Amino acid sequence: MSEIKEECGVFGIFDDAEAVKKTYFGLHSLQHRGQESAGIASSDGEYIKCYTGMGQVGRVFRPSKGFLEKLENPTAIGHLRYSTTGSSNPLNAQPFLSEYSQGQIAVAHNGNLINANLLRDEYEAYGHIFKSSNDTEVVVHLLAKPTHVSKPDPLAHVLNHLHGAFSILFLFPDRIEAARDPFGFRPLCLGKTKAGKYCVASETCAFDAIEAEYIRDVEPGEIVTIDKTGLSSRFFVEPGTVTPGHCIFEHVYFAKQSSRIFGDSVHEFRKQSGRVLAQEHPVDADIVTPVPDSGTSAAVGYASESGIPFDMGFVRSHYVGRTFLAPSQELRDLAVKMKLAVVKEAVAGKRVVVVDDSVVRGTTTKGKINSLREAGAKEIHMRVACPPLVSPCYFGVDFPTKEELIANNRTLEEIRDFLKVDSLGYISLDGLLSCASLPGDHYCTACWSGDYKMPVNTAFNKLSLERHQMQLFDNID
Incomplete structure (x- = not known):
């Protein structure tokens, strides 16, 4: 199959002396998920630095240039991209690093937010300035909104505003947060290295590359926090209220044969x-x-x-x-x-x-x-x-x-x-x-059946999305 555009791949690891190098190897193993751009953001616990570039991982992070050494820190996330949303432009490469009232944040996103344009139009009307054309930047503007910052759990509140597919990593100076949309369209899994360091990736093949053990998937609607205290979890959607909609085309084409996604071996x-x-x-x-x-x-x-x-x-x-x-x-x-x-x-x-x-x-x-x-x-x-x-x-x-x-x-x-x-x-x-x-109803089959898991059309009708939002989530500001 050679006629469709790929989406993205993400990888992250916390508190590992070789976090940046392992992120590099993890991205290499996920290269099949995106070949347009690559990037790594890393944190020393207080400050985040980031480097992105156009091309494959080996081209962006050429050993002779010393980019990995310049990024060296104990916590890192990485991203591979093919532009399903946004133009092919260096400004759209991820992780997307920004700073707001709560400090620095880097975001790496796999999926597509179908209400991104609506949100972007709303924020631009209030004077917000966007640097890129990808939908990931919208998430940062949502996090920075003062009424969202003041919520008891700002990240969970913001994720409730997003509609579409997102398996997403947030790098804060002191932690990694990994989240998956309520339908679980795109895969996202958790692993642990031999030294007991937690990592997260789009596919289990990335864990094989760094000799880490697969633990479990990030559940649909779940936020997993990895910090100095270990691993903790919370849900931004009540578990069981949404029937999953895993993209079965991941099994057909996207995922590497050596991976396990949605509980199954891709090869088998x-x-x-x-x-x-x-x-x-x-x-x-x-x-x-x-x-x-x-x-x-x-x-x-x-x-x-x-x-x-x-x-x-x-x-x-x-x-x-x-x-x-x-x-x-x-x-x-x-x-x-x-x-x-x-x-x-x-x-x-x-x-x-x-x-x-x-x-x-x-x-x-x-x-x-x-x-x-x-x-x-x-x-x-x-x-x-x-x-x-x-x-x-x-x-x-x-x-x-x-x-x-x-x-x-x-x-x-x-x-x-x-x-x-x-x-x-x-x-x-x-x-x-x-x-x-x-079960069959746990998968999205829209590309074959035309039966979408949520209201969609080419205009992304605002009213239908708002009604869907009201049905699924509460306390949307």
């Missing part, structure tokens, strides 16, 4: 989706080949269930990032050709089952199919490990517009004809949900 989930796909859409063929990397586990499952041999018909160049980074279709097509090379000996003269995690616009998928034809594939049978994408996402996945989604305005046969494949099969939504351990 994808393998099972491949098995279900083989049950729902069997075919007589010679080999099963994945579109690497996010389609690999599903292809393993498909091959296992069908009994068709698994082979690598594509080889991926690891020197090319995720191709959603390309801003135009022409550049995306070129990036795919650079990224995926066909192994002619594996596919020539054979009936090939191609397993991919998803098909979005279909244009780059069509290019991959054409490459297989040119390499001599006799038949090509496309199998997709998620249902057809028909609706945009407002919670951190920057899908194309509804009109650009290939499945939105075409029948299955029309999609098959567009892709130039001999057969086409998508896993059913029920089949996909059966691969997860939680």
